[in-house]
Amino acid sequence: MAIIWTSKTIAMLPVFTLYLSFSSTLISAVSFKKLPLPAPGPESYAFDLAGHGPRPYTSIADGRIVKYKGPKSGFVDYGYTAPNRSKEFCDGTNNTYLASICGRPLGLGFYLPRKELYIADASYGLVVVGPNGGAATQLATGAEGVPFRLPDGLEVDQLTGIVYFTDASAVYNLSQMNQLFSKGDATGRLLRYDPKTKQVTVLLNGLSAPSGVAVSKDSSYLLVVEAVRSRIQKYWLKGSKANTAEVLLNLTGSPDKIKRTARGDFWVAVTVQTPTLELKGVRITEGGTILETVTFSPKYDTSFITEVNEYKGALYLGSLYPNYVGVYRA
Numbered sequence: 001m002a003i004i005w006t007s008k009t010i011a012m013l014p015v016f017t018l019y020l021s022f023s024s025t026l027i028s029a030v031s032f033k034k035l036p037l038p039a040p041g042p043e044s045y046a047f048d049l050a051g052h053g054p055r056p057y058t059s060i061a062d063g064r065i066v067k068y069k070g071p072k073s074g075f076v077d078y079g080y081t082a083p084n085r086s087k088e089f090c091d092g093t094n095n096t097y098l099a100s101i102c103g104r105p106l107g108l109g110f111y112l113p114r115k116e117l118y119i120a121d122a123s124y125g126l127v128v129v130g131p132n133g134g135a136a137t138q139l140a141t142g143a144e145g146v147p148f149r150l151p152d153g154l155e156v157d158q159l160t161g162i163v164y165f166t167d168a169s170a171v172y173n174l175s176q177m178n179q180l181f182s183k184g185d186a187t188g189r190l191l192r193y194d195p196k197t198k199q200v201t202v203l204l205n206g207l208s209a210p211s212g213v214a215v216s217k218d219s220s221y222l223l224v225v226e227a228v229r230s231r232i233q234k235y236w237l238k239g240s241k242a243n244t245a246e247v248l249l250n251l252t253g254s255p256d257k258i259k260r261t262a263r264g265d266f267w268v269a270v271t272v273q274t275p276t277l278e279l280k281g282v283r284i285t286e287g288g289t290i291l292e293t294v295t296f297s298p299k300y301d302t303s304f305i306t307e308v309n310e311y312k313g314a315l316y317l318g319s320l321y322p323n324y325v326g327v328y329r330a
């Protein structure tokens with residue numbers, strides 16, 4: 001299309017520009033990108049403070065934590081959780097039965113001031129990878145005499161360095177997830193690790209598949225997701241209600257991880273299986289009000305969503321199955 005510049009078209013320009021930008025919003029309102037991974041199952045994401053473009057770290061099914069190095073290099077090795085993990089044997093596997101040999105990192109979170117990457121690993125418990133990556137150091141394999149069976153969600157409080165994490169069940173492990181759901185297990189725990197004392201404390205017992213945890217911006221409360229009961233509880237860390245919990249929100253479907261945004265609100269990843277499969281992100285306030293619901297399926301063509309992690313205007317989508325990182329921009 002050619003535009004002949006007359007004084008009349010110039011006078012019309014503001015209207016024309018407005019129309020153009022409006023129509024381009026309609027056309028490309030949403031973009032969905034796939035960043036290929038060396039193995040499937042990017043369950044969770046973390047971001048460091050380095051001053052380059054968004055470069056997610058993610059925990060994948062073959063036991064590695066990989067880091068995005070940009071479009072040319074893609075994802076490269078950053079760390080691993082199984083102390084004697086063999087690359088030859090483990091790289092590329094998606095077999096959950098190998099988790100006890102290869103490791104299966106699920107929840108991820110940096111303590112940014114020290115660039116320490118804390119990880120909830122399904123087989124190796126609470127571990128930490130130092131600022132240069134590589135092998136993880138094991139920090140805890142149980143609490144109050146009960147061994148972890150399925151460490152899952154994790155968040156580090158940036159103000160205190162305290163690590164909050166969940167053990168989804170005291171009975172069922174990663175290879176027994178179907179039973180965990182069908183039996184309606186309620187033996188999960190919300191836990192706290194203090195790096196100063198190296199002690200793990202149980203904050204809540206009897207949770208029904210606690211899959212994710214997030215800490216508020218001001219460290220005054222936690223939000224913990226119960227995947228089987230399909231709800232979110234608020235656990236107070238400070239104030240008159242400290243050390244008590246209340247149900248904040250009941251959801252429809254299976255919620256998994258919960259992640260706080262830079263603004264202070266939270267994204268919950270929710271899978272609805274019937275009547276049609278829907279993979280969603282639900283954004284909520286600290287009071288449990290739903291601000292926004294975004295449906296990623298069918299473009300995000302997998303069967304389960306585990307995390308919605310907002311970073312610099314994009315949503316990074318987690319799941320147990322695809323061999324790519326889904327990046328959604330509105």
Ligand SMILES: *[C@@H]1O[C@H](CO)[C@@H](O)[C@H](O)[C@H]1NC(C)=O
Nearest residue numbers: 083084085086089090101102
């Ligand atoms: C790691 O070590 C354990 C025992 O120390 C052994 O059973 C296992 O097979 C080893 N894994 C690999 C991948 O070599």
Ligand SMILES: *[C@@H]1O[C@H](CO)[C@@H](O)[C@H](O)[C@H]1NC(C)=O
Nearest residue numbers: 096097099100123173174175
């Ligand atoms: C889960 O537990 C079962 C039975 O105790 C065991 O055979 C299996 O290897 C465990 N799976 C993982 C991933 O640790």
Ligand SMILES: *[C@@H]1O[C@H](CO)[C@@H](O)[C@H](O)[C@H]1NC(C)=O
Nearest residue numbers: 231246247248249250251288
């Ligand atoms: C959640 O559901 C339970 C059981 O139906 C109900 O008792 C409770 O009031 C609900 N809580 C909220 C915050 O909606």
Ligand SMILES: *[C@@H]1O[C@H](CO)[C@@H](O)[C@H](O)[C@H]1NC(C)=O
Nearest residue numbers: 040093094095320321322323
């Ligand atoms: C796991 O890997 C096998 C063999 O490579 C493949 O056939 C299968 O589709 C994969 N499953 C998932 C859930 O990615």
